[in-house]
Amino acid sequence: MTEFEAVIGLEIHVQLATQTKMFCGCKPVFGEDPNTRTCPTCLGLPGALPVINEAAVDFGMRLGLALGCSLAERSIFHRKNYFYADSPKGYQISQYDEPLCSEGELAGVRINRVHLEDDAAKLVHTSETGRIHGAESSVVDFNRAGTPLAEIVTEPDLRSAAQAREWLQLLRTTVKALNISDVNMEEGSLRCDANISVRPVGQKELATKTELKNMNSFRFVEKGIEAEIERQRILLESGGTVVQETLHFDPRTGSLTALRSKEEAHDYRYFPDPDLLPVSVDSEMVERARAALPELPAARAVRYAETYGFEQELSERLGFEADLGDLFEAVLEIRGKASDPRLAATWVSGEVFSRVEQDAGSAIEASTLAELLELLEGERITTAAARQVLDRVLAEGGSPADIVASEGLEKVGGGDALAAAVEIAIAAHPEAAAKVTAGEHKALGSRRWWRGAQRNPCSPWRRVGFITWLNNPQRQRFHSQRRWSLC
Amino acid sequence: MIDRSEVLHIARLARLSLEETEIEAITAELSSILDHVDQISSLDLEGVEPTAHSVAQSGALRPDVPVESLGKDAVLSQAPATDGSGFEVPSPGGGS
Amino acid sequence: MSSDLTTLSASAASAKVKSGEVDAHELFEQWRERSRLDDLNALSWSADSVPAEIHTGGPLGGVPLGVKDLFCTEGVPSQSGSKILEGYLPPYSATVVDALAAAGAPLLAKTHQDEFAMGSSNENCAFGAVINPWDRGRVPGGSSGGSAAAVAAGLVPWALGTDTGGSIRQPAALCGVVGLKPTYGSVSRYGMIAFASSLDQAGPITNSVADAALLYSQMTGRDVHDSTSVDHPDPVSEVPAADLTGVRIGVPTELSGEGIESGVLDAFNASLELAKSLGATVEPCHLPHAPHALSAYYLIAPAECSSNLARFDGVRYGLRVDPGEGLDAMYGATRSQGFGPEVRRRIMLGTYALSSGYYDAYYGRAQRVRTLISQDFDTAFESFDVIATPTSPCVAFELGSKTDDPLSMYLSDFCTVPMSLAGIPAISIPNGLSEGLPVGLQLVGPAFSENRILGIAASLEAAIGFDGSAARL
């Protein structure tokens, strides 16, 4: 039987987080009352004209540079003519044969182009709003109309749904690091369409492709592409042919439906927008955009792996989440060369991140975390105590050293101190102490506890464990062992 | 120059519904105009750059500074049909 | 009762307001009364009261203004001569209308025009044809026919028009008034309901060159809302009549012979003799690609208009006709019933010229022809200071005489279209009468040479000594 391979290219739309829309001064704020963020230009009123937003061009250049593209000295906005209720002007202003950026690459996937365009309005079908008389009409909200979009078009270099998803995640991380977009798929500030074809392994020519739209999460991107590859493969295996069409992925059912009937062949009648002049990009603008580029996620991950010998997962966690990487580096900076980078890395990517997934990097001051790690690394507190301190710091703020002091979390030095602690415990719980003395603790498996306590300095946890154990030996058995092992 | 089916295709692209009686006349008119303008096909334009604008060659960009939007009432005041918050349009899917 | 202030020229009235001799409110009120005499269908709207505030301190001194229908005027109907925009009240005003009001030219009236500025006779107006005050059986020209007729008839002291392929100059010629099409980009297009964006340009229509210079002086400058607008490198202020000694006038053979009525040609040649007698040299010149200008124009302008007019879809403003068969049916019905035949024809033509498979042959080629036409002018201006042609090949024609033949109507634009494609300034001044009807003389200069052509026009205007009082209502 013939083996097939999938050939996948992506078209990604990124809403740029500029202060104003692409061609007018309206603020693109979401979740506002419908039609309160519009003006003559973005409403397509008679006589209104577009003027290009300088920041959108700058963001587009940053994106192009980050994706290794060459920037055009002169790029042109065309009109893409089509009628639809979401199109205020009857055309979209988009770049066509002279885009701002072209020919780049990210993680082995070639970028065909990055260009700028304006977003469409939002069409709300009245059936969805629960109105009684069905879907006879729809309502248009022009708040979104004119929001700047960067469209990224890849070459068909992806070969599987999982690879497409992974690559898209890297792209998202990269765009996020540039600080030019929220890149949130659920909210629509990152949108992905896929061009998919399937061909026999070894065949050079591209087969007929279909376009898959409306995959509004990374999971659906993978599921949708997977489903379409499977559909095409089964079709080809059964001797059928793939028809060029646009498909809509329904995440609820996982089904694919053709969006538009074939009879309406699209003829967008592209031509240079006569309301706009070509955009000239001079070396000063390029340098400014280049200077605004942060270290990119892929490069950062490689640097961590090479400099600190971290494994891939840890390097990527810190490299791809810019705020985590920043926190990690700031902690290292404060603690100096003598400190253990791996300890800082695991605490940032593990302990901190697991507690606050959203904006973990800004949840705690680097100096605070550095102080905590210093206590930990200097063996003044146990890991368990450090976790307790972290919880407190995240919840209430404050200095780790102060919390350790006020909570009495510092390790107890052993010897006399331990003896004193035990004396206090025994005095407080004479009955339990009597049982201990009678040797019941052996049955509870705490012999190791005693041995260990004599050998090593003992933490407050052990003291607490011991006292609790004294109170309720049955319940405490497991815990005391766990504390022991953590010490 | 241009035939009936092309006229219908163009009318569809331009969202103009032509009456049956108009089709022939507009086909003839467009043909005669196209016949005339087609004289530029005789010119040798090898190496001639197109001119989109004759005076300014590249445009100034707009600083990214917000300005006040129109009020919703002003926005909706000229609409043929509104529900008070947005512009009502017939369903894109076709008739009911 | 004070004297009739409406017999004053705009410049004279402006000077008198500024000197305190005339009260701007009184001036406005008298003009408001005059505007009611309109029986030419020249005006689409006129003010029902005197504005509370008139900027008399501005350079225009409070002389009220007629404005072509297609300029957006906040709260005042702006319909671009189309049924699809009947009664449309914009929420904003065109930059140039605001600028002129601030400079002291308050809005007095709006003027009728060919629908979306497509036409050369003003018969393509959804609200009825405008009549030429010189002969009520004839057209005033177009598309700014309402402005030209209103100025000629003394219904407004001066007016704004727009010119895409001759729409200021040709009606100015046919109505015996002055019309300036400025350099493309020198006046903001923001708020002008577009016909063809790369060609549309606002300009003054006035009774004299001095009035045109005064009004134009307050229209120019880069507008942040129009990225094709630029600051004028040689802004117009007061334009003294130029000394014609040694001025080199080129007469393009392609635009001054074949196809021009003999009466028009006679008047043209007489004025050239006059120029020579004032010291100018007059020589033939060549614009070899000018004969192709009409073809390029009738591809570029319809292509742009087909896209510019896509926004008239019955959703946010204007007419909606909904047969109840879904969105596309609503679009089709609205646009077919909202647009008149000429507009529909040009939308069809432009859609065709841009459609796949034809772009290179039509729109792409037309843009290249445009380059050649600009180069022709560049070459000519190496040897000449100004180029002169008749503005229109004919005098005002009879109402209805060309409506059945769109192509012949198009061909009458051949003297004005090349300058539009090149984006260069051109002025039409009254050049006497032929068979009792006004004839226009067109003077053309390089980009931003408004000072030069206005100066030369002022000298020739004085020498020609045209009397337009017969048109006054």
Ligand SMILES: [Zn+2]
């Ligand atoms: Zn806006």
